[in-house]
Amino acid sequence: MIEQLLDLALQEGAEAAEVFQSRSHTRPVYFEANRLKQLESIESEGLSLRVWRNGQPGLAVAYGEVSAKELVQRALSISRLNPPQSPDLQDPYPTANWDVGQAVSVEQLLSWGRESIAQIRDLYPETLCTAAWECDHEQTRLANTAGLDCSYTDITLSSDVTVEWVRGDDFLTVSDGESQRDRLNPSDLTQPILQRLAWAKENVSCPSGRLPVLFTAKAADLFWGTVQAALNGKQALEQSSPWSSRLHQPVLSSLLTISQRPQLGPYSCPFDDEGTPTRPLTFIEAGVLQLFYCDRRIGRLMGSGSTGNGFRPGLSSYPTPGLFNLMIEPGSGRLEDLIAEFDHGIIVDEILGSGGGLSGDFSINVALGYRVEKGQVLGRIKDTMVSGNVYTALQNVVRLAGDARWHGSCYTPSILVEGLSVTGQ
Secondary structure (H helix, E strand, C coil), rough: CCHHHHHHHHHHHCEEEEEEEEEEEEEEEEEECCEEEEEEEEEEEEEEEEECCCCCCCCEEECCCCCCCHHHHHHHHHHHCCCCCCCCCCCCCCEEEEECCCCCHHHHHHHHHCCCCCCCCHHCCCCCEEEEEEHHHEEEEEEEEEEEEEEEEEEEEEEEEEEEEEEEEEEEEEEEEEECCCCCCCCHHHHHHHHHHHCCCEEEEEEEEEEEEEEECCCHHHHHHHHHHHCCHHHHHCCCCCCCCCCEEEECCCCCEEEEEECCCCCCEEECCCEEECCCCEEEEEEEHHHHCCCHHHHHCCCCCCCCCEECCCCCCCCCCCCEEECCCECCCCHHHHHHHEEEEEEEEECCCCCCCHHHHEEEEEEEEEEEEEEEEEECCCCCEEEEHCCCCCCCCEECCCEEEEEEEEEECCCCEEEEEEEEE
């Protein structure tokens, strides 16, 4: 089908064409109120055809069965509406099919799910647990009229557990999740949840003012969306990024080194959605900005070339600069070691609200947080808000823990920062 589309596009007058195909097969196991709720098997398949005729690009998408001629005609018709843009296809390079990850059976997912719930309810029998355990197969293939034909298969295991604890008028929700290759360990997921339940046994008042705030690895995601936006070559080219003119200058705390490792962790990607090989990149080293990430078009305009970061937000979208497997270099020590250094402050573990966007300004409600005094967790805080600016906060990093974890395709440790505005009751 892919070869047929490329040949037909050329026959119909296109000077260049590209086909991107995505297939997925997911087997989730769901638990609700401590019991197995349902098993599912979800499959999806789609392909995206991009053509250039008279230099004008056009894109058409199909899911499931499709007529090759109809799809080509649709892409060519759409191309008439777009301004000219020189085709920029990846040339062939030595490559082999890339298959990463080991599938597990539904029975194994069921066993892990039941074990995780049992571990929690052994200590907290009054709680209700909701959980999802999944085995995800992703297949990607990309071919173009320049002769490139590459593909890979990625298998990832993931789990999420949410615990509800009702104590009179007080309602507590604690959740966590993880993604791994080949095997999931229920204890790696349940131990952090059990720790948070223990910290939350008492509700305490929250201080207000400018305080040190410890963001756990889960809550630290608040920062990295803003950092990714600031490192985007498109934003730098348009002078929208606050770092547009600060290449090779300090932009963050010297404690921070931020990189991309496309072939590490639970997700792998040997090439981007334009077929360009991905590679390890260091964007910020010891706080100093090293480079921006680009797709082929932005790299050409910047004069740097693609960094292998052209990704499609969806099949119906054109490639645009995006990151894959963002890694924040961890520090040392456990989360408990950071807490022991606290004289006075709060821990943020879950938030309500989004990050600061490109501006970096944020104001979030703490969905789950704790008060710390003299290195001890006193209890859970409620009705608390934290506000500040991402760029300022990341220039005032006190310490990074050695507890980095994958949250989606972001690998981040817990992080302690100074001087955020905290409003509590």
